[in-house]
Amino acid sequence: MTGPDVPQSFALAYVPGVTPGKWVRTWNERLPEVPLTLIQVPAPEAAALVRGRGTDAALLRLPIDRDGLHAIPLYTEVTVVVVPKDHLVAAAEEVSIDDLADDVVLHPLDDTLDWEKLPGQPAIERPATTADAIELVAAGVGLLVVPQSLARLHHRKDLTFRPLTDAPESRVALSWLEDETTDLMEEFIGIVRGRTVNSTRGRGPAPEAQTPKKPKRPDAGGRKPAPAKSAGRRGSGAPKAGKRGKPRRR
Numbered sequence: 001m002t003g004p005d006v007p008q009s010f011a012l013a014y015v016p017g018v019t020p021g022k023w024v025r026t027w028n029e030r031l032p033e034v035p036l037t038l039i040q041v042p043a044p045e046a047a048a049l050v051r052g053r054g055t056d057a058a059l060l061r062l063p064i065d066r067d068g069l070h071a072i073p074l075y076t077e078v079t080v081v082v083v084p085k086d087h088l089v090a091a092a093e094e095v096s097i098d099d100l101a102d103d104v105v106l107h108p109l110d111d112t113l114d115w116e117k118l119p120g121q122p123a124i125e126r127p128a129t130t131a132d133a134i135e136l137v138a139a140g141v142g143l144l145v146v147p148q149s150l151a152r153l154h155h156r157k158d159l160t161f162r163p164l165t166d167a168p169e170s171r172v173a174l175s176w177l178e179d180e181t182t183d184l185m186e187e188f189i190g191i192v193r194g195r196t197v198n199s200t201r202g203r204g205p206a207p208e209a210q211t212p213k214k215p216k217r218p219d220a221g222g223r224k225p226a227p228a229k230s231a232g233r234r235g236s237g238a239p240k241a242g243k244r245g246k247p248r249r250r
Contacts, residue, residue, distance in 0.1 A: 010036045010184050013050070013058035015043040015112075016130070017077075017149035018172055020059055026191045034184065042129075043112045050175055057176040057188060061112040061147070064175070071173045074192060077147040079113065079169050080161040081105075082137050082154075089143070094163040104142035106133040111146075114168045119145060130154065 010027075014020050020038065027036050041049050046060035050069060062073065081100065083089045089099065097119040105120030108127040123142050127133040133144045134154040147170035151161040174192055176185055 008034055010034060010188065011039060011055040011057075012036060012188070013039040013041045013046055013055040013060075015041060015046050015058075015060050017147055017153050018059045018061075019149070023188070023191050027188065030191070030197060031184075031187060043110050047175065050177060053177070056180075056182075057174060057185060060173060060175055062171040062173050063114055064173075068178055069175050070178055070181070071175045072189065072192070073171050073173045075172055077149055077170045077172065079145060079164050079167040080148045080151050081164045081167075082134065082144040082146060082151050082159055082161045084137065084140060085158055085160050087143075089162055090160050092162060094165050096166050097164065100143060100145075100164075106136055106142045106144045108133040108144075112170060113145065113147070116168075119164075119167070134159070 012020060012024075024036055024038065027034075039049075039055055041055075041058070043061055046058045047064045047069065049055050050058050059074075062071065064071065081089060081095060089095050092099075100120040103120045104123050105118065106123050106127055107118055108130050110129050120143065123136075127136060130144070130146060130150055131154060134156065136142060137144050138156055138158055145164055145167055148161070148163075174189065
């Protein structure tokens with residue numbers, strides 16, 4: 001659908017650790033005339049930005065308050081514990097929450113993991129952000145449990161991370177307002193779900209070439225299509241058999 005009511009731009013917010021690059025490239029290939037604007041937003045503010053119409057959609061971390069919002073889960077991340085390289089945990093391939101029982105585990109205010117019970121020993125104060133918590137880990141103040149993408153985002157040479165097997169996992173979702181599923185929104189939904197240009201339900205371009213027709217199947221009576229006629233001397237049908245001549249006299 002096109003017309004004056006269709007916006008000619010699309011804004012996409014995303015939280016730290018989420019990498020929308022591959023979807024943006026696909027958007028630019030399919031809709032080069034519609035610019036896509038990226039907005040990085042702190043994880044706790046992403047849902048509010050969608051509700052306030054500060055963005056058309058957001059790639060955020062669940063759980064969120066879904067009142068008035070659509071949310072399509074896209075993938076789930078491994079949870080890891082970030083430690084100094086000389087920590088005992090660094091010698092293991094993976095660890096459990098029980099392995100952290102005697103350690104101080106930092107719990108930043110922007111943490112999005114859905115904890116029933118926090119691991120380890122609590123710190124005296126909660127860091128404001130994950131980035132602040134990473135600095136405290138490097139200073140030897142405590143450990144930090146985060147989605148793996150955030151551990152990679154805040155990578156430092158003096159730190160490492162290991163999978164935490166029994167911790168809650170982080171789910172990344174695409175969210176937008178319930179009453180604003182526009183054509184452009186449908187386009188982006190199709191892109192993140194992996195729909196092809198032919199199957200997407202938005203304004204994707206039509207395919208240039210048609211698919212070759214398949215050979216006809218047998219009809220309802222089980223009859224196969226008649227084979228093509230072979231060319232004879234008259235250009236159609238098989239050559240007719242010649243007349244029998246009279247026997248020669250001896």
